[in-house]
Amino acid sequence: MTIAPPRTPTDARSAFFDARPADSAAVDLSVRIGSLTLANPVMPASGCFGPSLGRLIPVTELGAVVTKTVFGTPRGGNAAHRLTEIRAGMVNSVGIPSRGADGYLAGQHPLYLTLGVPVIVSVGGHRSSEYAPVVRDLRGAGDAYELNVSCPNLDRHGTDIGSDPDAIEKVVRLVRQETDKPLIVKLPVLVSSIADCARAAEAAGADAVCVANSVPALPLTADTRSPVLGNVIGGLSGPNIRPIVLRLVWLASRAVQIPVIACGGIETTDDALDYFSVGARAVQVGTASFGRPYAMVEIARALQERCLAAEVADIGRLIEIWRA
Amino acid sequence: MPGTPAETPAVLAARDALAALRRQQAFAAADEAALDGLIAVRPPARTPRPDPVWDDAPVLVHEVVGERYRRLVLRTATIATTALAGQFLMITVPPKGGERILLPRPMAIHRRHPEQGTVEVIYGVAGRGTTALADVVVGESLLVTGPLGRGFEFPDAALPTATPSAGPGPQPARTALMIGRGVGVCAIMGSVEDAADQGISATVVLSGRSRANLIGLADCAELGATVIPVTDDDGSSALPALGERLRARFAATPPDVILVCGAGVLARLAAELGSEWDVPVQVSLEAHMACGLGYCHGCAAPVATDPAVEGPLVCVDGPVFDAVLPLTAAAGGANAAG
Ligand SMILES: Cc1cc2nc3c(=O)[nH]c(=O)nc-3n(C[C@H](O)[C@H](O)[C@H](O)COP(=O)(O)OP(=O)(O)OC[C@H]3O[C@@H](n4cnc5c(N)ncnc54)[C@H](O)[C@@H]3O)c2cc1C
Ligand SMILES: Cc1cc2nc3c(=O)[nH]c(=O)nc-3n(C[C@H](O)[C@H](O)[C@H](O)COP(=O)(O)O)c2cc1C
Ligand code: FES
Numbered sequence: 210m211t212i213a214p215p216r217t218p219t220d221a222r223s224a225f226f227d228a229r230p231a232d233s234a235a236v237d238l239s240v241r242i243g244s245l246t247l248a249n250p251v252m253p254a255s256g257c258f259g260p261s262l263g264r265l266i267p268v269t270e271l272g273a274v275v276t277k278t279v280f281g282t283p284r285g286g287n288a289a290h291r292l293t294e295i296r297a298g299m300v301n302s303v304g305i306p307s308r309g310a311d312g313y314l315a316g317q318h319p320l321y322l323t324l325g326v327p328v329i330v331s332v333g334g335h336r337s338s339e340y341a342p343v344v345r346d347l348r349g350a351g352d353a354y355e356l357n358v359s360c361p362n363l364d365r366h367g368t369d370i371g372s373d374p375d376a377i378e379k380v381v382r383l384v385r386q387e388t389d390k391p392l393i394v395k396l397p398v399l400v401s402s403i404a405d406c407a408r409a410a411e412a413a414g415a416d417a418v419c420v421a422n423s424v425p426a427l428p429l430t431a432d433t434r435s436p437v438l439g440n441v442i443g444g445l446s447g448p449n450i451r452p453i454v455l456r457l458v459w460l461a462s463r464a465v466q467i468p469v470i471a472c473g474g475i476e477t478t479d480d481a482l483d484y485f486s487v488g489a490r491a492v493q494v495g496t497a498s499f500g501r502p503y504a505m506v507e508i509a510r511a512l513q514e515r516c517l518a519a520e521v522a523d524i525g526r527l528i529e530i531w532r533a
Numbered sequence: 534m535p536g537t538p539a540e541t542p543a544v545l546a547a548r549d550a551l552a553a554l555r556r557q558q559a560f561a562a563a564d565e566a567a568l569d570g571l572i573a574v575r576p577p578a579r580t581p582r583p584d585p586v587w588d589d590a591p592v593l594v595h596e597v598v599g600e601r602y603r604r605l606v607l608r609t610a611t612i613a614t615t616a617l618a619g620q621f622l623m624i625t626v627p628p629k630g631g632e633r634i635l636l637p638r639p640m641a642i643h644r645r646h647p648e649q650g651t652v653e654v655i656y657g658v659a660g661r662g663t664t665a666l667a668d669v670v671v672g673e674s675l676l677v678t679g680p681l682g683r684g685f686e687f688p689d690a691a692l693p694t695a696t697p698s699a700g701p702g703p704q705p706a707r708t709a710l711m712i713g714r715g716v717g718v719c720a721i722m723g724s725v726e727d728a729a730d731q732g733i734s735a736t737v738v739l740s741g742r743s744r745a746n747l748i749g750l751a752d753c754a755e756l757g758a759t760v761i762p763v764t765d766d767d768g769s770s771a772l773p774a775l776g777e778r779l780r781a782r783f784a785a786t787p788p789d790v791i792l793v794c795g796a797g798v799l800a801r802l803a804a805e806l807g808s809e810w811d812v813p814v815q816v817s818l819e820a821h822m823a824c825g826l827g828y829c830h831g832c833a834a835p836v837a838t839d840p841a842v843e844g845p846l847v848c849v850d851g852p853v854f855d856a857v858l859p860l861t862a863a864a865g866g867a868n869a870a871g
Contacts, residue, residue: 219610219611219650220586220587220588220609220610220611220612221586221587221588221589221676222586222587222588223586256829256830257824257828257829258828259824259826259827259828259829260828261824261826261827261828261849262824262826262828264584264585265585265586265587265678265826277828277830282841283841283842284841284843285838285839285840285841285842285843285844286830286833286843286844287833288833289820289821289832289833289835290820290821291821291830291831291832291833292636292821292822292823292829292831293821294634294635294636294661294662296661297633297635298635299635299636299823301823301829301831303829303830303831305830306830306843307843308843432554433554433558447635448633448635496635496823497635498824499635499636499637499823499824499829500625500634500635500636500637500676501625501676502587502678503587
């Protein structure tokens with residue numbers, strides 16, 4: 210698979226590439242995640258991007274890309290159906306098929322490197338101790354790691370690792386011993402205190418938290434009321450989780466100093482600005498990319514345009530204007 | 534109300550609906566089971582796949598065809614000129630009457646008209662997405678991504694048959710048998726176009742509920758393909774009958790390849806014929822999809838694999854796969870796994 214440049218002027222994709230706005234010196238959209246500076250705060254959500262999408266959109270206009278979660282050992286993924294659509298959302302039980310760290314390094318990573326933006330590698334595990342070995346096995350590949358702690362903890366009867374601040378603390382501490390690269394902790398939605406979870410990540414040395422993963426859900430068929438998904442339950446994403454995640458981002462932003470990356474139902478620039486206005490410093494776009502592959506880039510472009518129109522230098526000041 | 538007999542019209546109607554549902558479920562289960570052990574990823578393609586694009590494609594025609602389907606003609610020059618037979622589009626359904634559809638819907642490219650820069654899609658209204666799609670009017674544009682997936686491919690040369698033709702004279706023209714049911718016909722129509730271009734003689738079984746619901750009659754006539762129409766209402770689409778008819782028809786000279794789409798049981802029939810005639814069989818499959826590009830991992834193909842290894846994906850490894858009869862079934866042995 211090669212990443213081809215735009216080929217022909219006769220389709221909307223080409224026109225979209227050509228419409229790239231000039232970078233404006235008057236606006237600074239950059240955001241720092243530890244030692245890493247992203248040119249702008251827009252990136253894909255893990256599992257909702259791949260190098261093949263990189264052929265369809267000008268990826269260099271994004272702040273970063275995020276890989277699908279890589280597990281230490283190969284995993285096959287769940288039975289069909291793996292996804293379905295419900296009103297205002299979708300539910301997936303892909304099951305995170307993974308070829309392991311070696312498989313990722315051999316297959317996917319070289320393709321990610323051709324994209325020309327920072328690569329954030331998502332890392333998963335089923336015990337607090339499983340994350341650090343994956344990061345070690347990645348042998349420095351990637352510009353930052355996003356620790357997906359929304360995985361059932363096999364040490365704790367399958368409750369999410371990320372619902373337990375102590376387990377989060379342990380994951381981050383162990384990974385910190387393996388790498389100096391920026392660490393983002395991606396938190397689950399169903400936690401008793403998102404503030405405690407975010408604080409645990411910060412205390413253990415994380416450089417950012419991502420709020421949040423998809424929401425556990427069970428879609429049924431209309432006719433027989435039987436489970437649609439092969440795995441019965443899956444993760445709900447899309448616009449219907451936005452108000453839920455807005456609250457979590459608001460709470461997490463008040464609990465920690467490190468940046469909060471918002472992820473949940475973002476489809477438009479206004480959705481992104483909602484999250485910025487409750488404290489987010491960056492945004493991830495997942496489900497929206499399926500229906501509109503260019504949605505992320507459109508948001509990144511529009512953030513600059515909004516700042517230019519309001520004659521402000523950054524998103525923080527844009528939000529101050531409304532509050533004034 | 535006291536004294537109301539138990540069998541009110543509402544009770545009877547609900548009972549009928551339940552019975553219909555049971556029949557539908559049983560049919561769907563049998564159709565899915567028919568694919569068991571049949572599917573294999575095709576070897577690497579000879580022609581490189583075109584790069585997919587997305588486009589805002591103006592709707593030039595949107596009309597009802599037959600009793601159950603709708604035909605869309607979309608202007609999208611890049612896709613019309615690059616798409617290979619059997620490839621598909623992801624169609625994003627625009628917001629309609631308060632309905633918002635998030636995931637694009639996979640649809641086969643039924644016809645390619647590169648000179649006009651258009652493609653045709655024929656679809657049936659199934660659920661929320663296709664219901665909203667039906668409200669799109671001529672003049673609107675649809676966001677489409679494509680061409681996507683691994684399509685159908687004719688084998689390179691006429692394949693050696695079990696008994697090489699003993700007759701004198703040149704080799705007979707290359708031939709293909711194509712079998713499509715319902716909207717499954719759309720996946721094979723690109724190959725009917727290719728056959729017309731390449732001088733391959735195509736025999737196309739068009740299967741549907743009734744004559745009025747057959748897709749592709751006019752297309753096949755235009756492309757010079759021989760049509761075998763079969764329908765449920767006269768019983769001609771029933772499996773043993775169709776199988777015997779095809780065996781009789783091709784007894785002397787089997788086709789060089791069989792392409793099939795639209796029903797698991799037809800794929801199995803095709804695989805049986807392929808095994809009897811020693812010719813390759815390709816089948817186009819469906820799966821729920823989000824991206825169509827291979828990155829969401831949503832579209833697992835029905836292929837049993839090692840639990841630690843991800844199986845093939847319908848959107849990139851397919852939708853066209855090889856259909857090969859499992860050895861036990863080919864030998865006529867009972868397969869406990871069904
Ligand atoms: C490669 C490919 C080519 C196809 N070509 C055609 C075609 O030419 N004409 C046509 O009428 N149909 C075709 N289909 C099937 C078509 O995609 C579904 O009928 C459609 O997605 C149903 O959407 P809905 O919202 O109306 O149904 P709903 O049942 O409400 O859909 C709910 C969810 O399930 C998915 N889904 C439901 N049924 C199917 C299905 N059979 N296949 C895939 N996803 C499904 C939907 O996409 C949606 O995400 C094709 C499918 C694939 C995979
Ligand atoms: C198909 C699919 C696959 C996903 N895979 C992953 C994954 O591998 N790792 C992860 O951390 N999140 C995964 N997610 C969750 C998303 O990253 C995101 O948190 C969630 O979808 C909410 O954002 P959205 O509403 O913008 O989609 C996946 C989501 C979808 C829809
Ligand atoms: S539809 Fe996304 S991987 Fe196939």
